[in-house]
């Protein structure tokens with residue numbers, strides 16, 4: 025039976041008449057009314073298990089009581105006095121906490137912004153001023169955000185660049201070490217590592233002198249590219265390369281940070297210490313906040329107003345972020361991400377044996393990608409399968425999305441229970457069966473676009 029969503033449809037119609045299409049990647053006409061933990065309810069009263077966590081921004085679960093309480097309390101006391109001119113305690117408390125939870129046994133400093141995108145812009149500025157070098161390396165297929173600097177770092181798809189240029193100069197893109205869609209057939213993890221590091225060295229000897237490179241922006245799991253997990257050897261080799269040439273290694277943790285991979289930050293899974301960490305999304309459980317924690321000396325070489333925003337690090341967002349960190353600690357959400365994540369990964373691997381169109385299952389913690397293919401040998405992306413399965417999952421009461429044209433994105437709030445994930449997995453398995461039986465009509469492709 026189809027979902028009953030008259031109010032959703034009416035509101036979506038209104039929205040579509042007024043808002044910019046550039047700000048929407050449509051999956052299905054779901055108008056979210058309420059959220060609690062790992063579930064959301066639409067304006068027609070239908071409830072869903074959330075496997076998307078608002079694009080990985082709600083690690084503590086929707087409307088966590090402690091986060092809500094912190095926001096309420098701070099809102100009644102002071103909403104904003106710009107930290108550009110004055111000081112406030114919530115920002116100082118949060119800075120202490122961020123410095124404590126980030127890897128690296130060195131003196132650190134923090135700057136704040138309003139989202140992941142501007143945090144990346146700030147990191148570019150910081151890297152250039154601190155190293156007095158101009159060039160930056162980032163990765164093909166990466167998404168780093170929507171401000172000019174972040175777009176320039178990104179290389180995920182042409183629509184995000186088309187017609188917007190000129191973008192920032194001196195940013196060069198290198199291949200991410202993908203052990204599933206390998207550069208050449210039959211490559212091992214070690215081969216992919218050696219090949220990908222060689223590509224950087226080749227740049228250094230042909231067109232991008234290493235001594236002119238300020239930083240490498242690296243996601244410890246390449247998120248929007250389809251949750252690609254790099255080999256540990258690659259991450260270590262990247263660190264060594266940066267050390268050799270005096271290049272900053274910047275861990276871009278906007279999507280993977282704050283417990284998502286079972287650690288505070290994704291890079292910790294590889295036993296590598298970066299020079300700076302870029303944060304956003306889950307930092308404040310959905311309140312607009314982003315920032316960078318870096319080696320102190322990197323932030324001691326630029327002067328105001330090189331990077332500041334009136335409302336960045338405002339008291340309410342900082343209070344929400346402090347509460348978020350407390351909740352992740354007190355409720356063992358990193359441990360839950362590891363446990364439920366390992367279980368979920370193993371269940372998808374079981375399904376992979378049954379369904380020929382599941383090409384790859386990968387991830388760390390609750391950052392899991394299920395890559396759907398037309399053919400296991402060619403690994404051609406199966407966008408139709410991904411779109412149909414997501415549509416069907418929605419009809420069954422799940423928020424499921426895909427990225428990179430074929431990869432189901434399993435990134436629920438970290439508070440998700442075993443029972444909820446079991447329910448979700450059973451529904452996805454049903455959707456896989458229905459797809460395999462040809463029971464999901466092509467007409468749903470009009471609704472689910474994805475990216």
Ligand SMILES: Cc1ncc(COP(=O)(O)O)c(C=O)c1O
Pocket residue numbers: 079139140141142167168169170243247248276277278279304305
């Ligand atoms: C890895 C990564 N970096 C940066 C961003 C941009 O964050 P925001 O949308 O908060 O600006 C995103 C958003 O999807 C992301 O996934």
